[in-house]
Amino acid sequence: MKSCFIFNPHSGANRRRPEFAGYIRDFIRTRGVDADFAITDGPGHATQMAALAARAGCAVVVAVGGDGTVNEVAQGLIGTPTALALVPCGSGNGLALHLGLPRSPLDALRLATGVGASVATIDTGTANGRPFVNAMGLGLDAVVGERFNRLTRRGLPGYTRAAWAAFRSFQPTRVRITGGGGDETLDVLLVAVANSDQYGNHARIAPGARVDDGQLDLVAIRAVGIAAAALLVPRLFLGNLDRSRHVVRLTGPQFVIERPAPAVLHTDGETHFAAGRVQVAVKPRSLRLLVPAASRVGAVKPLPDSARFALQLP
Numbered sequence: 001m002k003s004c005f006i007f008n009p010h011s012g013a014n015r016r017r018p019e020f021a022g023y024i025r026d027f028i029r030t031r032g033v034d035a036d037f038a039i040t041d042g043p044g045h046a047t048q049m050a051a052l053a054a055r056a057g058c059a060v061v062v063a064v065g066g067d068g069t070v071n072e073v074a075q076g077l078i079g080t081p082t083a084l085a086l087v088p089c090g091s092g093n094g095l096a097l098h099l100g101l102p103r104s105p106l107d108a109l110r111l112a113t114g115v116g117a118s119v120a121t122i123d124t125g126t127a128n129g130r131p132f133v134n135a136m137g138l139g140l141d142a143v144v145g146e147r148f149n150r151l152t153r154r155g156l157p158g159y160t161r162a163a164w165a166a167f168r169s170f171q172p173t174r175v176r177i178t179g180g181g182g183d184e185t186l187d188v189l190l191v192a193v194a195n196s197d198q199y200g201n202h203a204r205i206a207p208g209a210r211v212d213d214g215q216l217d218l219v220a221i222r223a224v225g226i227a228a229a230a231l232l233v234p235r236l237f238l239g240n241l242d243r244s245r246h247v248v249r250l251t252g253p254q255f256v257i258e259r260p261a262p263a264v265l266h267t268d269g270e271t272h273f274a275a276g277r278v279q280v281a282v283k284p285r286s287l288r289l290l291v292p293a294a295s296r297v298g299a300v301k302p303l304p305d306s307a308r309f310a311l312q313l314p
Contacts, residue, residue: 001060001114003035003085004053006046006073008065012091020089020105024064027109035062035113040069043270050076058082060290062112066090067134067200071268074124074133074287083119083288085112092200092269095134098211099196099291111290118293121285122211125195128274132267133287134198135205138257138278139190140170140221142264142271172223175259179280180218180252187223191257193280194219200269203236206249212297214284218255220248254281 005028007014007021014020021039028035036053040046050061050073063073064087077084087108088096102108111117127136172187192199194206194217206217221232224246235241242249257278265274291297 001034002056002058003033003060003062003113004049004058005035005037005062005064005087005112006040006049006069007037008040008046008063008069008089010040011065011069011089013089014065020064023105024087024109027106031113033113040072044072046072047075050074050082052076054080054082060085060112060114062087064089067092067094067268068270070095071131071133071270075131077288078124078131078283078286081288083290085117085290087112090200092198092203094198094200094268095196095211097200097202098134098198099289099297100295101291111292114290116293117290118295120212120289120291120295120297122287122289122297123195123214123216124283124286125193125216125280126283127193127265127267127280128278130267130272130274131283132195133211134196134268135192135194136265136267136280137190137192138259138263138265138274139173139175139188141190141192142266143170173259173263175220175257177218177220177248177250177255177257179255180250182248182250184220184248184250186220186248189221189223189229191218191220193217193255195282197239199236204239205236205241207239207242210297212285214282215251215253216255216280216282218248218250218252218280222246222248253284254279256280 038049053061054077060083062085063070067090086096125132174187176185192205194209196211197204197206197209199205206219209217259276261276264271
């Protein structure tokens with residue numbers, strides 16, 4: 001089974017441990033894995049390399065990075081027979097947490113090479129045509145992402161600092177949301193549309209959401225003051241955010257979010273300037289993914305014997 005590893009040196013953990021690239025190269029060489037190894041050199045490069053690998057007939061492309069890297073690699077694989085595998089090395093690793101993927105680098109590499117793996121087929125989404133795998137968002141959500149992406153030290157503490165700084169200067173946005181059986185006009189802090197339940201770091205923006213149900217989950221947080229906003233934070237980690245009276249949740253295959261003017265939005269944490277009218281839609285069962293064999297995600301099918309690596313791993 002031919003594969004390609006795509007390594008983002010700027011993802012959270014990779015930035016702190018540049019020697020990890022050499023570790024993966026050694027893993028490929030000593031285990032006799034039939035794989036190429038490539039390092040990204042800027043935005044969009046991972047998408048180009050993933051698309052080339054798929055056209056070359058690679059069975060698996062491995063994203064070594066965070067949710068942004070996963071997004072770029074997935075863009076090159078959506079709608080192809082090539083499967084995506086993850087070695088989570090980001091600041092939040094939202095999709096990996098949702099899927100229950102190994103956090104140990106060695107265990108993640110073993111899974112990425114087919115050991116104990118099955119192939120799942122999951123949904124993806126688009127926001128004004130931009131693909132996302134885990135979640136997209138606008139309002140405070142996107143402003144925080146913009147600040148967070150400029151930090152040299154990330155992780156949950158960095159995200160918390162960026163969120164506090166953004167909240168102090170943020171002005172709520174009036175939006176109209178249609179879809180999912182609703183038609184709401186709200187003053188909001190943020191609107192997120194989730195494919196999985198996870199933002200990352202175990203913060204569950206859409207409790208109970210699944211990547212294989214053909215639906216997206218929209219979560220809008222109404223404009224609230226600092227005290228009410230502070231009380232919402234623990235709900236993120238307790239998995240009951242949507243039970244708050246300050247939160248509106250809708251589920252459906254597509255949404256239209258209209259805001260007064262163009263502004264920033266994010267797709268899997270990567271920020272972009274976008275039109276005032278944002279169309280969000282699901283692409284059901286559009287991405288193949290390697291997951292643990294015991295996973296119940298995405299109509300899991302066993303990895304065929306012909307597609308397994310002939311490895312003897314400890």
